[in-house]
Amino acid sequence: MASKSVTSRRTASTSAGARAAAGNSGNATADGSKSKAKPAGAGAERATPAPAGKDAVAKRTGARAAASSGERGAERQRTIQKQANTRNANKGTQQQASKQASKAAGKQPAKQPSKSSSKPASKPASKQASSSKAKKQPVQAGPRRQPENPLPQQHQRKPGHEHKLTPQPRFLAPDYAGSGKLDGMVALVTGGDSGIGRAVAVLFAREGADVAITYLSEDRDAQETQDCVEREGGRCIAIAGDVKDPAFCEQVVQQTVDAFGGLDVLVNNAAFQQHSKSLEDITEQHLQETLQTNIGGYFHMARAALPHMTEGGSIINTGSETALFGSKSLLDYSATKGAIHAFTKSLASNLLERGIRVNAVAPGPVWTPLNPADSPPEKVAKFGQDSDMGRPAQPEELSPAYVFLASPVCASYVNGVVLPVMGGPRG
Secondary structure: OOOHHHHOOOOOOOOHHHHHHHHHOOOEOOOOOEOOOOOOOOOOOOOOOOOOHHHHHHHHHHHHHHHHHHHHHHHHHHHHHHHHHHHHHHHHHHHHHHHHHHHHHOOOOOOOOOOOOOOOOOOOHHHHHHHHHOOOOOOOOOOOOOOOOOOOOOOOOOOOOHHHOOOOOOOOOOOOOOOOOOOOOEEEEOOOOOHHHHHHHHHHHHOOOEEEEEEOOOHHHHHHHHHHHHHOOOOEEEEEOOOOOHHHHHHHHHHHHHHHOOOOEEEEOOOOOOOOOOHHHOOHHHHHHHHHHHHHHHHHHHHHHHHHOOOOOEEEEEOOOHHHHOOOOOHHHHHHHHHHHHHHHHHHHHHHHHOOEEEEEEEOOEOOOOOOOOOOHHHHHOOOOOOOOOOOEOHHHOHHHHHHHHOHHHHOOOOOOEEEEOOOOOO
């Protein structure tokens, strides 16, 4: 159960519309158990009367502006993607030509074998066996088998869409049974339309929380997340916009507080990545997009959220294994993820006296739209196969870690931690 200070501050409730939608689908959670119906209350988002006059106009104008900023952000990312793809392709062609030229220049006349010489012996059977064993076998350690490589070759335009992915990322965690760890709490998840963010939103709702999500411009994916949260018995609002914009971050926090009566958990999860073959290939626009989304956005969201958070609240940042090990083709992305880990530890110390915990999760390779919207199809097929588990994680294998860190019942003494969920010590 959630802490007394949280539950006494407001009563968790669902609107009649959300409850009806849940009823039409059998009111069952993804694990097959019935979701608990919450009594209707004044905080229900759909039951709240629309503000009148100038306030209503201002809110509608702000929502339109935020959605427009999300569309502009998506277009900016597509421009960066197109430029980077062109540079990477040109560099790949140059490298291939250079290799062929070096090979041609280094060719020497082949020695004529002497009459006494014979064909080289084939590899001993033991060496052949050890060579075949060297190929990493995927590891399955959960209640159901997860997809393995090779994955279908595919590529998407940024920012990427979950509904277009094959196979569909698994986020419902059907074997996970909620137990009220977040009852009466309110969570805000950035990048909640897909991937890890969607999986987290669903499990938070299963544990009793109401959830607001932000997204850039992926309306269909965001609606799917909202529907899934409501089927779990929670309330949900989905807000389009760009976390690089401090004004949007202030707005989305205020909308969350207005809709649900408070804010207890902030999950900073929105991210941008684009592979580049060299530092010189990273343009200023590309660099700023990565910096301002991945670390600037985390600052903006935390700063906007903190005035509304009280003792027992928590902030969870999504870091990365690249912050621990680096990545030669993700120089800017790795740098921002390292900054997120440092930010997490620093903010945890800063907020300690206020009783607000700050932690991070460092995922390994996870099957989300982020990667097919970055890497070429042939690399997507191999995504995650070099990890310790020999396959990419599914979002539902990450989300329970966020529940653990969010819940005061589970993690009241856990603060300033970067929790690696990488499938092994080397990711």
